[in-house]
Amino acid sequence: xxxxxxxxxxxxxAMKMSLIGPPEEARQYAEATATPNFxxxxxxxxxxxxxxxxxxxxxxxxxxxxxxxxxxxxxxxxQLAARMTGVAKVDGAETSYECFFFAKIEMESGKIESLTExxxxxxxxxxxxxxxx
Numbered sequence: 630x631x632x633x634x635x636x637x638x639x640x641x642x643a644m645k646m647s648l649i650g651p652p653e654e655a656r657q658y659a660e661a662t663a664t665p666n667f668x669x670x671x672x673x674x675x676x677x678x679x680x681x682x683x684x685x686x687x688x689x690x691x692x693x694x695x696x697x698x699x700x701x702x703x704x705x706x707x708q709l710a711a712r713m714t715g716v717a718k719v720d721g722a723e724t725s726y727e728c729f730f731f732a733k734i735e736m737e738s739g740k741i742e743s744l745t746e747x748x749x750x751x752x753x754x755x756x757x758x759x760x761x762x
């Protein structure tokens with residue numbers, strides 16, 4: 630579904646859908662947005678498709694509110710770059726975050742083949758506690 634990778638609005642919608650929704654529907658999200666050989670590099674740690682999907686399932690079980698805002702978005706051929714910020718309620722605590730994304734897109738389907746993400750996060754109104762080193 631190239632709708633998720635062709636515009637800022639579509640990418641923002643895909644990012645929200647990643648962590649909001651029933652955990653048992655995570656596979657449907659993953660299949661709609663990523664290729665079967667997808668991998669995710671998060672703050673230097675690589676996860677293959679199945680581990681990434683399991684992470685989505687787990688996060689969906691912890692997050693009760695999540696409204697990401699994609700501020701910058703660039704799509705050029707099979708490459709995508711974006712910057713996103715927001716606040717998520719994780720296990721009842723509000724957490725602010727900022728993420729930078731770099732993705733390779735499968736041109737035919739518009740699905741993400743690989744996603745490199747660099748993120749910092751922590752309590753709202755305070756310096757980031759995670760990902761800052």
